Amino acid sequence: MNRDVLRLDAVTFRRSGTEILHGIDLTVRRGEHWALLGPNGAGKSTILGFCGAQTHPTSGTVEVLGHRLGRVDMQELRRHIGHVNPRHPLRSDLSPLEVALTGVTGTVERAMRWQPTDEQQENARRLIALVGLGEAEAARWPTMSQGERGRALIARALVASPALLLLDEPTTGLDVAAREQLLETIDDLSRADPELASVLVTHHLEELPETTTHALVIAGGRVLAAGPVGDTITSEVISTAFRHPIEVAYHDGRWSARAIRRALV
Numbered sequence: 001m002n003r004d005v006l007r008l009d010a011v012t013f014r015r016s017g018t019e020i021l022h023g024i025d026l027t028v029r030r031g032e033h034w035a036l037l038g039p040n041g042a043g044k045s046t047i048l049g050f051c052g053a054q055t056h057p058t059s060g061t062v063e064v065l066g067h068r069l070g071r072v073d074m075q076e077l078r079r080h081i082g083h084v085n086p087r088h089p090l091r092s093d094l095s096p097l098e099v100a101l102t103g104v105t106g107t108v109e110r111a112m113r114w115q116p117t118d119e120q121q122e123n124a125r126r127l128i129a130l131v132g133l134g135e136a137e138a139a140r141w142p143t144m145s146q147g148e149r150g151r152a153l154i155a156r157a158l159v160a161s162p163a164l165l166l167l168d169e170p171t172t173g174l175d176v177a178a179r180e181q182l183l184e185t186i187d188d189l190s191r192a193d194p195e196l197a198s199v200l201v202t203h204h205l206e207e208l209p210e211t212t213t214h215a216l217v218i219a220g221g222r223v224l225a226a227g228p229v230g231d232t233i234t235s236e237v238i239s240t241a242f243r244h245p246i247e248v249a250y251h252d253g254r255w256s257a258r259a260i261r262r263a264l265v
């Protein structure tokens, strides 16, 4: 069985006459959890756009779940990818369960004239409990906290049993407790389904889940380092990426970073 979930080969991307990505290679296999790290404007969201079958590269090839972009119905492919976008444009006052069910129809709002089956309801209810929203039946999207929204969106992403989960800065804007709870939820998902693969975009090492297996560090549209997380996230690589002297540390499954201050004399 082919274990590649995602494969980018020599991918470039050009917009408005400027090359934004220069020859990106990335292979994600089943059960791997990748972090995409880099400063503002590095090209992380653009790469996630390929992973999510949202955009085509200018040159190079992208294969998602065994299908080459350009030769496949992108909309159909997207049904098998769970994409958690913090700017999810939902407007109506759906409950967490209803938000999760929009993942079945692949719509932002509740689909017109559509009723979930008992089995779909049951599955969505199970996922809502899994992400820790089992007690939040009365919550409604417009007044949910950022953390509750993030969890509801993860349940929505999982409802179609995706092989690939994409998380775009899932913990941005959360307080420390909500961030830690969400990271724990992500870790639980990885442990519950050893075949699930994921790609998580962040600027912050502190926001990497413990279950992160690999990292790709990018700056200025180029890969600086990629591979197993422990070999890839080093003070040297992160300092180069963020163009500032930074010391990284790893303790008990979690990463942190701080600037190296010049000693006072």
Ligand SMILES: Nc1ncnc2c1ncn2[C@@H]1O[C@H](COP(=O)(O)OP(=O)(O)OP(=O)(O)O)[C@@H](O)[C@H]1O
Pocket (backbone or CB within 6 Å): 015, 016, 020, 038, 039, 040, 041, 042, 043, 044, 045, 046, 047, 203
């Ligand atoms: N459609 C576009 N037209 C022109 N430039 C674009 C377009 N989309 C992205 N860019 C540029 O490409 C670069 C990479 O953008 P991208 O959003 O992928 O970076 P990022 O690493 O996700 O950044 P951030 O961390 O700030 O979200 C940026 O300089 C951005 O301005």
